[in-house]
Amino acid sequence: MAKTVEEIAEAMFxxxxxxxxxxxxxxxxxxxxxKELYGDDVDKKLCxxxxxxxxxxxxxxxxxxxxxFIELPHREGAAND
Amino acid sequence: xxNTLPKTPMLDELETGEWPSFxxxxxxxxxxxxxxxxxxxxxxxxxxxxIGHWKHGxxxxxxxxxxxxxxxxxxxxxxxxxxxxxxxxxINQPSGWFYTTDALRKICDIWEKRGSGLTxxxxxxxxxxxxxxxxxQLEPTFSDLAKIDFDIGGSGSDVRTPSCCCGMARCEWACxxxxxxxxxxxxxxxxxxxxxxxxxxxKFKFSGCPNDCVASIARxxxxxxxxxxxxxxxxxxxxxxxxxxxxxxxxxxVDNCPAKCMEWDGKELLIDNQYCRRCMHCINxxxxxxxxxxxxxxxxxxxxxxxxxxxALLSSVLIPFIKMEPPxxxxxxxxxxxxxxxxxxxxxxxxxxxxxxRVGLGNFLEAIEVxxxxxxxxxxxxxxxxxYEEYFExxxxxxxxxxxxx
Numbered sequence: 001m002a003k004t005v006e007e008i009a010e011a012m013f014x015x016x017x018x019x020x021x022x023x024x025x026x027x028x029x030x031x032x033x034x035k036e037l038y039g040d041d042v043d044k045k046l047c048x049x050x051x052x053x054x055x056x057x058x059x060x061x062x063x064x065x066x067x068x069f070i071e072l073p074h075r076e077g078a079a080n081d
Numbered sequence: 082x083x084n085t086l087p088k089t090p091m092l093d094e095l096e097t098g099e100w101p102s103f104x105x106x107x108x109x110x111x112x113x114x115x116x117x118x119x120x121x122x123x124x125x126x127x128x129x130x131x132i133g134h135w136k137h138g139x140x141x142x143x144x145x146x147x148x149x150x151x152x153x154x155x156x157x158x159x160x161x162x163x164x165x166x167x168x169x170x171x172i173n174q175p176s177g178w179f180y181t182t183d184a185l186r187k188i189c190d191i192w193e194k195r196g197s198g199l200t201x202x203x204x205x206x207x208x209x210x211x212x213x214x215x216x217x218q219l220e221p222t223f224s225d226l227a228k229i230d231f232d233i234g235g236s237g238s239d240v241r242t243p244s245c246c247c248g249m250a251r252c253e254w255a256c257x258x259x260x261x262x263x264x265x266x267x268x269x270x271x272x273x274x275x276x277x278x279x280x281x282x283x284k285f286k287f288s289g290c291p292n293d294c295v296a297s298i299a300r301x302x303x304x305x306x307x308x309x310x311x312x313x314x315x316x317x318x319x320x321x322x323x324x325x326x327x328x329x330x331x332x333x334x335v336d337n338c339p340a341k342c343m344e345w346d347g348k349e350l351l352i353d354n355q356y357c358r359r360c361m362h363c364i365n366x367x368x369x370x371x372x373x374x375x376x377x378x379x380x381x382x383x384x385x386x387x388x389x390x391x392x393a394l395l396s397s398v399l400i401p402f403i404k405m406e407p408p409x410x411x412x413x414x415x416x417x418x419x420x421x422x423x424x425x426x427x428x429x430x431x432x433x434x435x436x437x438x439r440v441g442l443g444n445f446l447e448a449i450e451v452x453x454x455x456x457x458x459x460x461x462x463x464x465x466x467x468x469y470e471e472y473f474e475x476x477x478x479x480x481x482x483x484x485x486x487x
Contacts, residue, residue, distance in 0.1 A: 028278065031424075048272070048278065052272075062142060063139045063140050071140075073140075076140045078152075079140075079154060080166060081158075
């Protein structure tokens with residue numbers, strides 16, 4: 001059964017949360033993982049919408065360290081107060 | 082209120098040359114803005130110590146966007162508190178960099194209020210670069226800019242802000258409407274511009290003719306360069322006038338033709354158009370006499386990059402000729418196929434040009450469903466051990482296997 005944006009977003013959020021501190025995940029990593037997990041029940045467009053929802057809601061943020069990643073919001077080490 | 086400028090003997094040296102100096106501009110801004118004043122002092126210190134004092138900020142940005150803000154902090158915030166944060170904002174420039182003075186004043190007013198007041202018009206990306214602001218001013222700046230119809234540009238692993246030459250607005254050689262095309266692509270790929278989802282950056286640049294004034298062939302992953310496929314338009318009377326006025330057509334035009342497809346007998350210029358490489362040289366030398374043909378469109382090239390992770394690449398031909406007519410569906414469909422493949426198979430920080438080199442042009446073309454054509458050959462063949470699939474017939478494999486025993 002086709003998945004909803006909310007379901008995909010929740011699964012992506014869990015992935016990002018579980019990877020925190022171990023691996024930075026790129027949007028393509030999340031999309032590939034969702035395709036593996038849900039097969040034909042998801043497509044790229046749905047996954048992109050889920051990422052958009054995660055970022056627009058502030059649940060996740062884009063970060064850049066040589067490439068762009070999706071992470072949980074946090075205070076970065078380099079930041080000055 | 083005017084500030085006292087820090088002493089900067091080394092930076093002052095940079096003002097003594099004959100060229101305009103960025104030091105002069107920072108000093109002007111520093112009279113009014115403490116960020117610029119601290120910037121001068123920190124830069125002087127860096128020159129003395131030969132050490133940079135900037136740290137990279139990888140998280141700062143505006144809500145919902147993944148690009149357009151380049152985070153910077155200094156590593157001596159107690160000594161230079163006004164530039165403790167000094168983030169750069171990239172703002173999407175209008176096509177062809179055309180502004181009204183009113184728009185420019187509004188941008189500058191916003192930046193004097195929200196940032197250092199320092200701008201870079203324009204950065205090598207093509208964007209308006211607003212230099213230096215603090216994290217808490219990013220959202221208000223974004224909001225102020227949105228009110229005057231400006232948006233943030235690209236940075237990170239996304240579609241970078243597309244840019245184009247001034248095209249038909251000012252140039253008689255433009256073979257398609259670069260400004261319209263750049264605008265249409267920018268609007269079509271808003272999602273890809275603001276939400277990084279690629280292995281690495283992807284740049285579009287649009288040039289109206291092969292003179293390639295925005296150097297798209299060297300600076301963009303996808304270069305869309307105007308060209309024509311019929312014959313160069315020729316005004317024989319104007320050619321005769323050039324000759325009568327002393328132009329040496331043989332040495333200045335004919336001998337410089339890279340395809341050697343021109344002849345000049347002292348009276349008449351002949352062009353064998355089937356061998357013309359559309360380099361524009363003859364047209365540039367005799368603009369009154371020669372013009373691009375009437376059947377105009379563009380050549381699409383793919384794969385340029387500057388040397389960051391690996392060496393520099395120039396774009397090479399993907400589509401030799403295509404009519405450039407909105408809504409550019411054929412091109413955009415192909416772009417989507419390229420992105421799908423690159424996102425699926427590309428390595429982190431691998432540009433599309435490097436990706437093609439790794440997987441091979443043949444495999445790449447097959448995957449994006451584009452037929453190979455002779456124009457795609459970037460270099461003459463160097464390796465004699467090339468496998469031409471269509472020349473092999475059933476049974477050839479056995480012969481090949483037999484040959485391995487030798």
